[in-house]
Amino acid sequence: MQKIRMLVVDDHTIVRDGICALLALAADIEVVGEAENGREAVEKVKQLAPDVVLMDIVMPIMDGLEATRRIRKEFPETKVLVLTQYDEEEYIFSIIEAGAKGFISKTAASSELASGIRAVHHGASFLSPTAAKVFVEDFQLGASMRGKQDPYHQLTNREREVLKLVAEAYTTREIADILAVSPKTVEGHKTNLMDKLDIHNKTDLIKYAIRKGIITV
Amino acid sequence: MQKIRMLVVDDHTIVRDGICALLALAADIEVVGEAENGREAVEKVKQLAPDVVLMDIVMPIMDGLEATRRIRKEFPETKVLVLTQYDEEEYIFSIIEAGAKGFISKTAASSELASGIRAVHHGASFLSPTAAKVFVEDFQLGASMRGKQDPYHQLTNREREVLKLVAEAYTTREIADILAVSPKTVEGHKTNLMDKLDIHNKTDLIKYAIRKGIITV
DNA sequence: ACCAAAAACAGGGTTAAATCCCACAGAATT
DNA sequence: AATTCTGTGGGATTTAACCCTGTTTTTGGT
Numbered sequence: 001m002q003k004i005r006m007l008v009v010d011d012h013t014i015v016r017d018g019i020c021a022l023l024a025l026a027a028d029i030e031v032v033g034e035a036e037n038g039r040e041a042v043e044k045v046k047q048l049a050p051d052v053v054l055m056d057i058v059m060p061i062m063d064g065l066e067a068t069r070r071i072r073k074e075f076p077e078t079k080v081l082v083l084t085q086y087d088e089e090e091y092i093f094s095i096i097e098a099g100a101k102g103f104i105s106k107t108a109a110s111s112e113l114a115s116g117i118r119a120v121h122h123g124a125s126f127l128s129p130t131a132a133k134v135f136v137e138d139f140q141l142g143a144s145m146r147g148k149q150d151p152y153h154q155l156t157n158r159e160r161e162v163l164k165l166v167a168e169a170y171t172t173r174e175i176a177d178i179l180a181v182s183p184k185t186v187e188g189h190k191t192n193l194m195d196k197l198d199i200h201n202k203t204d205l206i207k208y209a210i211r212k213g214i215i216t217v
Numbered sequence: 218m219q220k221i222r223m224l225v226v227d228d229h230t231i232v233r234d235g236i237c238a239l240l241a242l243a244a245d246i247e248v249v250g251e252a253e254n255g256r257e258a259v260e261k262v263k264q265l266a267p268d269v270v271l272m273d274i275v276m277p278i279m280d281g282l283e284a285t286r287r288i289r290k291e292f293p294e295t296k297v298l299v300l301t302q303y304d305e306e307e308y309i310f311s312i313i314e315a316g317a318k319g320f321i322s323k324t325a326a327s328s329e330l331a332s333g334i335r336a337v338h339h340g341a342s343f344l345s346p347t348a349a350k351v352f353v354e355d356f357q358l359g360a361s362m363r364g365k366q367d368p369y370h371q372l373t374n375r376e377r378e379v380l381k382l383v384a385e386a387y388t389t390r391e392i393a394d395i396l397a398v399s400p401k402t403v404e405g406h407k408t409n410l411m412d413k414l415d416i417h418n419k420t421d422l423i424k425y426a427i428r429k430g431i432i433t434v
Numbered sequence: 435a436c437c438a439a440a441a442a443c444a445g446g447g448t449t450a451a452a453t454c455c456c457a458c459a460g461a462a463t464t
Numbered sequence: 465a466a467t468t469c470t471g472t473g474g475g476a477t478t479t480a481a482c483c484c485t486g487t488t489t490t491t492g493g494t
Contacts, residue, residue: 012323014300014330018235021242036324083231106229113231156470169420172451184473187452192470203386206423207434217427217434373441389480401444404481409441 003030004121007048009041009064010056010083019054019113026114038062042070045078052121053080054113055100057091065091065098072099079120084128102126151196152212159193162186166202167209220247221338224265226258226281227273227300236271236330243331255279259287262295269338270297271330272317274308275433277385278395282308282315283377289316296337308430319343368413369429376410379403383419384426 006023008031010016020031033048035041039062045053053071057064068080082095082103095103101120104112105128119126155163165175172190176183199205209215223240225248227233237248250265252258256279262270270288274281285297299312299320312320318337321329322345336343372380382392389407393400416422426432 012302013325014239014321014323014327015232015235017327018232018237018239020235021238022231022235025238085229104231106231108230110231110234158471167420169418171418181471182473183451185471188472189470191453201386202419203384203423203432206420207427210424210427210434217424375442398442399444400480401446402442405443406441408482 001028003028004052004117005030005032005048005050006117007031007033007035007041007044007050007053009035009038009053009059009067011036011059012056015056022110022113023117026117029114029117038064038067038070041067042074045071045075049075050078052117053078054083054117055080056083057095058085065094068095068098068100079123081116081120081126104128151198154196155193159189159196162189163193163205163209164214166190167206167215218245220245221269221334222247222249222265222267223334224248224250224252224258224261224267224270226252226255226270226276226284228253228276229273232273239327239330240334243334246331246334255281255284258284259291262288262292266292267295269334270295271300271334272297273300274312275302275430278382279378280381280431282311283374283381285312285315285317286374296340298333298337298343321345368415371413372410376406376413379406380410380422380426381431383407384423384432 006029008016008019008023010019013036016034016036020034023029023031032050033044035044037059041053041055041064042062044050053068055064055068064082068082071078071080079101080099082100084091084095084103084105092103102116102125104116104126108128116126152160161179162175165178170178172183172186175186179186194200194205197205197208199208206215210217223246225233225236225240227236230253233251233253237251240246240248249267250261252261254276258270258272258281259279261267270285272281272285281299285299288295288297296318297316299317301308301312301320301322309320319333319342321333321343325345333343369377378396379392382395387395389400389403392403396403411417411422414422414425416425423432427434
């Protein structure tokens with residue numbers, strides 16, 4: 001039987017070696033190389049022509065997304081399976097767009113790792129349940145806006161104004177005074193903008209505002 | 218020969234299992250349990266009384282620092298070796314103060330992992346070169362103001378716990394359920410901790426939590 | 435071993451806010 | 465002419481915050 005030839009890319013040596021030790025338990029998978037950043041990953045793909053690359057995202061020098069783009073372009077035969085950390089569900093489209101055949105969360109069961117590798121090797125896509133959900137929802141929402149996954153541009157001017165004030169810790173009443181409207185109106189805008197952003201609590205709203213640069217930490 | 222009894226704590230299943238697979242290669246080390254957040258870690262220490270805990274820092278529900286504090290206090294026989302991600306050199310003092318016997322970066326060679334475990338098990342401290350450097354520099358600079366004037370140190374364990382959960386967007390009722398106390402109690406802790414931090418709204422509280430690294434953006 | 439202080443716990447009553455459902459006018463689109 | 469989007473609100477209900485009070489447990493100190 002022909003083994004699946006793997007390249008494992010992660011800047012954390014201990015994590016990388018741990019994953020290799022895990023994969024050593026799978027009889028049909030062989031780790032033929034490792035890399036600790038995106039640049040190294042691209043080089044190793046060139047040297048080794050692995051079947052599948054398991055790619056971390058956050059890395060120094062060159063991150064996993066950029067490396068995936070280059071591998072897809074220069075070595076389209078090599079499939080990339082991306083390993084995600086936490087709330088990287090937001091980057092799902094970027095990851096797929098970069099050319100990854102699938103991705104799996106580090107919080108997934110370790111048994112799924114080999115399944116994911118086999119899936120992408122056989123030409124299938126592999127998406128975690130969370131990812132699949134995002135895709136399905138996107139499709140259900142019209143699938144017209146694929147790639148422009150950031151709903152910020154959908155906000156009206158008024159909603160952006162309210163978002164900023166909310167993130168700046170003004171109360172509903174204060175915002176109503178500032179904008180010279182009823183608190184009820186402000187609540188309406190808040191409800192609408194949170195629906196559009198698919199955010200359902202203040203914490204995530206503030207994190208969003210920080211990521212968008214609307215406020216600073 | 219008596220094996221070193223280990224508990225491995227990390228919320229990423231794949232990473233955790235990988236580390237276990239690595240440690241399985243060391244003849245003198247036996248992984249007797251795993252946990253995927255700080256709270257579980259403390260419970261498992263109580264149940265299993267391991268010799269050494271390998272502890273990740275960034276985790277939901279209860280982070281590794283808080284768990285380390287509790288383990289040090291309740292089960293001083295159990296040594297904690299902290300696993301650090303990236304620029305957590307800033308937290309070196311917090312880590313040591315929390316009671317860890319040492320810490321090792323995930324970017325360290327995987328062979329060092331077993332060395333670190335053996336070191337802390339034998340009562341020694343284990344610091345990475347970067348950490349040692351920070352210690353030396355701090356010493357040379359006079360080591361005067363360490364942890365001063367940050368009211369975070371005034372918080373009680375319970376308050377820190379509540380702070381993290383609030384910042385993770387759990388509602389008062391959910392926190393009450395998680396901690397198995399009355400919502401009224403949670404409110405009390407929240408009031409007290411916000412008074413101590415001189416923070417009077419949720420927005421600033423969340424920003425504070427982000428600055429302190431209690432949660433991530 | 436004891437006392438005082440702090441911490442954790444929780445109830446009552448009041449006020450403020452969020453949530454849900456609904457409505458309507460004006461502008462822009464179709 | 466009809467429809468959608470945006471900004472604007474009301475009413476009713478649920479939920480959380482706030483302030484005050486108290487008990488039990490834990491902790492620290494001499």
